[in-house]
Amino acid sequence: MHELHADVEETTEAITSMETRGAATIAAAAAEALRQQAVDGAYDDPESFKATMRAAARQLLETRPTAVSLPNTLRYILTRMEGTSVEALRESVDAAAQAFEQRLARAQGELGEIGANRLQDGDTVMTHCHSTDALSCIEAAVEQGKDISAVVKETRPRNQGHITAEELVDLGVPVTLIVDNAARRYLDDVDHVLVGADSIAADGSVINKIGTSSLAVNARERGVPVMCAAQTIKLHPETLTGHTVEIEERVETEVIDAETRAKIGDIEVRNPAFDVTPPRYVDAIVTESGQFPPESVVTLMRELFGESAASPWEE
Ligand code: RUB
Helix, strand or coil, X not given: CCCCXXXXXXXXXXXXXXXXXXXXXXXXXXXXXXXXXXXXXXXXXXXXXXXXXXXXXHHHHCCCCCCCHHHHHHHHHHCCCCCCCHHHHXXXXXXXXXXXXXXXXXXXXXXXXXXXXXXXXXXXXXXXCCCHHHHHHHHHHHHCCCCXXXXXXXXXXXXXXXXXXXXXXXXXXXXXXXXXXXXXXXXXXXXXXXXXXXXXXXXXXXXXXXXXXXXXXXXXXXXXXXXXXXXXXXXXXXXXXXXXXXXXXXXXXXXXXXXXXXXXXXCCCCCECEEEECHHHCCEEEECCEEECHHHHHHHHHHHHCCXXXXXXXX
């Protein structure tokens, strides 16, 4: 096996440290790292090329467990790796990665147009975390000439809502930033809840940043529709065969600093990064292939992935 490319090492570090974060952004970074591994290196023979690509994919896969965009990206590229010479293999990975990256950008634009059709001129949208798929819907609505305002939840513990707020301000969207606990109070003032997804399960459950499920339950109680913007790379094929989605648990220092924790005394601190919103609390999943009621997303999943998901990174 050839050593791993500096880009693979750097991308692994950036995803692990969350410098690169959000499911779609993670997917694009992983595709580019795999492409660099393929195009920029001398390999002794086809076997060592393939073994190195699989090892790079396994390392990237280890970074964050919940966003299915990561294995879906690696699967897309590695299942298209073919050829009997190093050059042919290299070209196949280069082409697959480039096609994938273009597809990703196109999908986000297309779903944005579809999501924007659900938004009316003058609407206010409540957001949670930072989702490029969700923001694409607002951007498209603004481009259609609609006046959209946003209530942005800060999204403890890492405050990704601040990134959302900044990007919305850049789009010219008026933003009201609120603490997470104020969400129910402000649901009376909004027309939509709009979130992204890290994974969508076969039963239509939406796995997204912790706090999405309580927001969705409250929104249902207040009669506010919940839209999830998620390109099809967020569909989790392993849930077709009964697997569940692993929820990442992150370090407790994101929740409380060591000094305060010591002062409080003997406590346990938990920091799950994501939660599961059952399909009954979600009105629509907006993908580049159209909008779906959550319960029917399984048909799209079967169409795209068949009945089972390959693991082409295994030795
Ligand atoms: C990000 C998050 C986002 C989804 C979708 O969590 O939950 O809502 O990843 O984002 P984290 P996108 O900050 O822990 O990565 O639409 O950009 O794929």
